[in-house]
Amino acid sequence: MTSRFLLAISTSSGVARVAAAAEPLSPLDxxxxxxxxxxxxxKSQSAQLLPLIQAHFQKVGLKSTECVAIAVDIGPGGFTSLRTACGVAQGLAVAWKVPTVPLSSFECMLPLPMPTRPVTVLMDARLNEIYAATLERLPCGTQWVQPPHLLPISILQTLEGEVVCDSQLFAQITLASDSVKQGEVSAVRLGQLAWQEFAAGRVAGAIDCQPLYVRDKVAQTTTERLALKHGVI
Known part of the structure; x- marks a missing residue:
C-alpha cells in the first residue's frame, strides 16, 4: 500500500499532463x-485539472494527507499554460501544507536511462525560434552547461552531440542522426526527478513556484504585427 506520493503537473506543451509518483524504494530507484x-x-484544462485529480485519487485510493510535495513543470512554454500549472500547484501546496518542486520543461524531457553526459534539449518556441538548453543530471541535481535560451530554427540542420527534440522540431530535421532523438515533456519524468529533489531537500515554497519565461516578450502589439507583415521591422 502506498504511504507517500508526489503529485506532478505539467502544462507547458499545451497538453496538460498529471502523474502521481510513489516514493522510491531506495535513492537509486x-x-x-x-x-x-x-x-x-x-481551453478546458483549468476547469478539468482539479476535478480529474480528485477523481484519480478516489480511483486508486490516494489521500491528500499522503502527498509530500507538488512538482510542477515551470516551462518554458505557453504564457497561459504555465500560469495554469503554477497556479494549481500553488493552491494545492497551500491547501495541503506541502512544498513545491519546480523543474523545467527541459528536465521533463530527459530520456531514460538518465544520461550521464550533457544532453541538449530543444523545444518549439514558435515565431521561427527554438527553446534550447544543455544539461545533465548529477547527484547534486541538474547542472546547466548552457542555461535556457532562444535560438533560430535554422540551427536544426546543424545539430551536434546528443540532442532531444520535441515532435514538432524532430519532424523538421532533414539530416538523420543517431544522436538526435525525439522526446516529449513527461509528467511521469517530472515526478521521478522531483522525488530526487525532494529527498535532497531541494524544495520551494508555494510563492516561489513561478513560470520560467525565456522569451522577453510573449506577444506583439497590433502595430508590431502590421509592421512585421509589411517589412518595416
Missing amino acids: LAGELFSFEITDY
Missing part, C-alpha cells in the same frame, strides 16, 4: 507511477 492522465483540450 526511480519513482513508480500510481496514475497519470492527459487533457488535450487546451
Whole structure:
C-alpha cells in the first residue's frame, strides 16, 4: 500500500499532463507511477485539472494527507499554460501544507536511462525560434552547461552531440542522426526527478513556484504585427 506520493503537473506543451509518483524504494530507484492522465483540450484544462485529480485519487485510493510535495513543470512554454500549472500547484501546496518542486520543461524531457553526459534539449518556441538548453543530471541535481535560451530554427540542420527534440522540431530535421532523438515533456519524468529533489531537500515554497519565461516578450502589439507583415521591422 502506498504511504507517500508526489503529485506532478505539467502544462507547458499545451497538453496538460498529471502523474502521481510513489516514493522510491531506495535513492537509486526511480519513482513508480500510481496514475497519470492527459487533457488535450487546451481551453478546458483549468476547469478539468482539479476535478480529474480528485477523481484519480478516489480511483486508486490516494489521500491528500499522503502527498509530500507538488512538482510542477515551470516551462518554458505557453504564457497561459504555465500560469495554469503554477497556479494549481500553488493552491494545492497551500491547501495541503506541502512544498513545491519546480523543474523545467527541459528536465521533463530527459530520456531514460538518465544520461550521464550533457544532453541538449530543444523545444518549439514558435515565431521561427527554438527553446534550447544543455544539461545533465548529477547527484547534486541538474547542472546547466548552457542555461535556457532562444535560438533560430535554422540551427536544426546543424545539430551536434546528443540532442532531444520535441515532435514538432524532430519532424523538421532533414539530416538523420543517431544522436538526435525525439522526446516529449513527461509528467511521469517530472515526478521521478522531483522525488530526487525532494529527498535532497531541494524544495520551494508555494510563492516561489513561478513560470520560467525565456522569451522577453510573449506577444506583439497590433502595430508590431502590421509592421512585421509589411517589412518595416
